[in-house]
Amino acid sequence: MISDNLTWSLALWLVPKMGPRRFFKLLNFVQNPEEVFSLPKSRIKELGLELPEKEKALAKAKNEFALVNKLGGKVISFFDEDYPPLLREISDPPPILYVLGNLPQKTGLAVVGSRRATSYGREVCRKWVSVLARAGIPIVSGLALGIDSMAHEAAVKENAPTYAVLGCGLDVNYPASNSWLRREIIAKGGGLITEFPLGTKPRPGNFPIRNRLISGLSAAVLVIEADLKSGSLITARLAAEQGREVLAVPGPVYSSQSRGTHALIRDGALLVDHPEQVLEIFSLSFLNEREELTLSEEEAKVLNCFEGEPLEFDELILKTGLEVDKLLQILTNLELEGLIVKQSGNAYLKVSL
Numbered sequence: 164m165i166s167d168n169l170t171w172s173l174a175l176w177l178v179p180k181m182g183p184r185r186f187f188k189l190l191n192f193v194q195n196p197e198e199v200f201s202l203p204k205s206r207i208k209e210l211g212l213e214l215p216e217k218e219k220a221l222a223k224a225k226n227e228f229a230l231v232n233k234l235g236g237k238v239i240s241f242f243d244e245d246y247p248p249l250l251r252e253i254s255d256p257p258p259i260l261y262v263l264g265n266l267p268q269k270t271g272l273a274v275v276g277s278r279r280a281t282s283y284g285r286e287v288c289r290k291w292v293s294v295l296a297r298a299g300i301p302i303v304s305g306l307a308l309g310i311d312s313m314a315h316e317a318a319v320k321e322n323a324p325t326y327a328v329l330g331c332g333l334d335v336n337y338p339a340s341n342s343w344l345r346r347e348i349i350a351k352g353g354g355l356i357t358e359f360p361l362g363t364k365p366r367p368g369n370f371p372i373r374n375r376l377i378s379g380l381s382a383a384v385l386v387i388e389a390d391l392k393s394g395s396l397i398t399a400r401l402a403a404e405q406g407r408e409v410l411a412v413p414g415p416v417y418s419s420q421s422r423g424t425h426a427l428i429r430d431g432a433l434l435v436d437h438p439e440q441v442l443e444i445f446s447l448s449f450l451n452e453r454e455e456l457t458l459s460e461e462e463a464k465v466l467n468c469f470e471g472e473p474l475e476f477d478e479l480i481l482k483t484g485l486e487v488d489k490l491l492q493i494l495t496n497l498e499l500e501g502l503i504v505k506q507s508g509n510a511y512l513k514v515s516l
Contacts, residue, residue, distance in 0.1 A: 165228060167197065168195060168196065168240065168242055169238065169239075169240045169242075169243065170221070170224050170225070170228070171195065171196035171197040171199075171200075171221075171224070172196045172240040172241070172242065172258060172259060173224040173227060173228070173238055173240070173259055174196070174200075174220040174221055174223065174224035175189070175196045175199055175200075175220075175258075176258050176259040176360070177220070177223055177224060177227060177360055178212060178214055178215065178220070179212075179213075180211060180212055181212065182255075183255040183256060183257055183258060184255060185210050185211075185212060186258045187258070188210060189202070189207075189210065192206065199214070200214055200217040200220060201217070202214075227360065227361060230334070230361055231261060231333065231361065234263060234333060234334055235263060236261055236262055236263040236333050236355075237261075237262050238259060238260070238261055238262075239259070239260045239262060239266070240258060240259055240260075241256060241257070241258045241259075245266065246260070247260075247266055247267060247379075247380055249270065249271075249379060249380055249381070249382070250376065250379045250380055252379070252405070252406075253375060253379040253405050254404075254405075255375065256379070257358035257376065258358075259358060260356060260357070260358060261332070261333045261356070261357050261358070261359070261360075261361070262333075262354055262355070262356055263333055263349060263354060263355040264348065264349040264352075264353055264354030264355055265324065265326075265352060265353060265354040266326070266354055266356065267301045267303065267324070267326055267354075267380060268301075269299070269300075269301050270300075270301070270381070270382045270445070271300065271301035271302065271303040271326065271380055271381045271382070272295060272300050272301070272302060272303065272381055272382065272383055272384075272385060272441065272445070273303045273304065273377045273378055273380070273381035273383070273384040273385065273398065273402070274288065274291075274292060274302055274303070274304050274310065274311075274314035274384075274385050274387065275304060275305065275310060275311060275314075275377065275384060275385070275386055275387075275389075275394075275395040275398050275399075276288065276309060276310025276311070276386055276387040276388040276389055276393070276395050277309050277310055277388040277389050277390060277393055277395065277420045277423075278307055278308045278309035278310075278311075279309060279390075279420065280309040280310050280313065280387075280388055280420065281388065281414075281418060281420050283388075283414060283415065283418070284309075284310060284387055284388035284414070284420060285310075285313050286495070286499060287387055287388075287412055287499060288310050288313040288314055288317065288387045289313055289316075289317045290317075290438070290499045290500065291385075291387070291412075291438040291441070291499075292313070292314050292317035292318055293317050293320070293321055294438040294439070294442075295438055295441060295442070296317065296318040296321040296323035296325070297321055297323070298442055298445075299323075300441075300442075300445060301323075301324055301325065301326060301353075302314055302315065302317075302318040302323070302324075302325040302326070303325070303326045303328065303377055303380050303381050304325070304326075304327060304328070304377065305327065305328050305329075305330070305370070305373065305374070305377055306327035306328075306329060306338075306341055306344070306345070306355075307338070307370075308338055308340070308341075310387050310388060310395075311327075312341060312344060315327060315344055315347075315348055315353075316344060316347075318351070318353070319344070319347040319348060319350075319351045319353075322351055323351065324351055324352040324353040324354075325348055325351070325353040326348075326353050326354050326355075326356060326380065327345070327348055327353070327354075327355050327356065328356050328357065328373050328376045328377045328380070329355060329356065329357040329359070329365075329373065330357075330359070330365050330366075330369040330370040330372070330373040331357065331359055331363050331364060331365040331369065332357065332359050332360060332361045332362050332363040332364075333355060333357055333359075333361060334361050334362065335362070335363065335364060335365065337365040356376065356380075357373070358372075358373070358376065359373075370394055371394065371397050374394060374397050374398040374401055375401045375405070377398055378398050378399075378401045378402035378405055378407055379401075379405060381402075381407060382407060382408065382445065383402070383407055383408035383409070383410055383441075383444060383445075384398055384399055384402040384407055384408070384409050384410065385410045385411075385412070385435070385441060386398075386399055386409070386410065386411045386412065386423070386424050386427060386432070387412045387424070388412070388414060388418075388420040388421065388423075388424060389420065389422075389423030389424050389427075390419050390420055390422055390423050391422050391423050391426060392423075393423045395423065396423050396426070396427065399411075399427055399432065408433060408444060409427060409431075409432040409433065410432060410433045410434075410435045410440075410441060410444070411424040411425075411427040411428050411432040411433070411434060411435070412424060412435060412436065413425065413428065413434055413436060459493075461483075461485065461489070461493055462493050462496060462497060464483055465479065465483055465485075465490070465493050465494070465497065466497060466502060466503070466513065468482045468483060469503070469511075469512070469513035471513070472512075473506055473510040473511060473512040474510060474511055474512075475508070475509055475510050476490070476494075476509040476510075476511070477509075479494075479511070494511060498511075
């Protein structure tokens, strides 16, 4: 049963040019959303709006409900009990949320980054999110190509819930290449979330707007790769304004996709170089519950070469007999798993856990 308050909240939200600030400002003059449609026209025009006739607004809202229901989704208003508590805290919370699947039931972590992710960024994202998802942290991102998609994909591969905040309507399949990922997100208990009405196209201006929801639904934002013009930096700025932690993963100094994350670190973001540092921020003692890592035969062979002292790359070549490219790949994997660390020069040291 849809409440009158929800129906009229949606009717008001569907008014052209309506936004969170105008929505809540109008409610300052009345007792409930329905009464807004009885306000003097002069009061409405002061906010640059023009309200439709009350009955037309109601019919439009009912039609929107029917279409959302046909999609299998739901509409939630700011006044509903199941509205995300963290989102209520931000300065401009969306009055209406469209949801396909579920909303986060626990505090989430936003994982964002470049749409043009490098192999380094993709690997960090895949391995880190796998660890974080196994630890029970809900992953929030934006379903964009690159790091966003990799974050969602890594979570669903762990059968963990992940939440995609869209810059378009719930019925708009964008990006089209992520159709399968949308289905997997819902199947694994996560959800698709947007404030944009049905039929809203993914216009460029929508994405900075939706970014405040990505950070707003999360206790912290983890940025994995970003150039200096990346939308991820907008998400990081919004997170800081919302009082959320901003975490950044350092990258290769000559990569353009590291410039944004390095700028964040210079500006005060927390540098994180291992997923368990993120877990510490969430006050999780995952180290005590750490699952045994499954190493390949070659990874185990490399790891067994270490006897407490650092080893140079050339020494590892001699000890293992592996090709250069293969050894580099294995060392990268072991480093990302937190089993070894690279030291000055070309030396590596095994980490004692």
